[in-house]
Amino acid sequence: MYYRMKLSDKVRVPPHRLGEALDKVILDVLQEQLEGSIDKEIGIFIGVTKVLNIGEGEIIPGDGAVFYDVDFEALVLRLSLQEVMEGLVVETTSFGAFVSLGPIDAMLHVSQISDEYISFDEKNSRLICQESKRFIAVGEPIRSRLVTLSLNEREPRDSKIGLTMRQSGLGTGVWLEDDMNKEKEKEKGGERGSQ
């Protein structure tokens, strides 16, 4: 889920930027430092939006920089297991599909797509379900549940996030629509039967 959080931290303002407007410098430093980074407890930083309060500056021996206590507002994505997320397919391979969740990509393994046998169509880069002929192609919206979560704070790109679609209510946009239509037809049929 996405959160707008109020956080506080010590911010190092380098000496060569001391002449500029302090709030702007601090915002710049925070944005450079945090955006795109991952903290296991807080989540994935998407952006620092506002500097709320700047406290007293401190000068530490051996460093010409000034350290400020700053309260700021940030937008973060905190993933949790069992969370249902929507994303876009960015790449398909023989072993599954990569799904962009926004700031980070997740992996949808072939074994987690459907109960059916899945084959990979290399020419069209699609993953096709053998029996129902449903497929997943690049660019499709997907609704899936988060089942594995291993975030790497140092190398955000090495984080491993696993998804599953083997549950009702999950799938690509087209599948969900089909399921919905089927369900509606069933309902209609039921009504007729009772009359």
Place this chain on the structure above:
Amino acid sequence: MQSYTRYERARIIGARALQISMGAPLLITTEKCDPLEIAIEEFQQNIIPITVKRK
């Protein structure tokens, strides 16, 4: 002007000289180029924006 002990004076001038050597903007116009000398001059004019937190 506030009076400082010689330790405080050394700390303020030292910190300011380091800032200047790392590219902080100057608060005076001077012909000197040694950061330490510039810091001393700024200190004498009492315009260094550093305060001492005494316990």
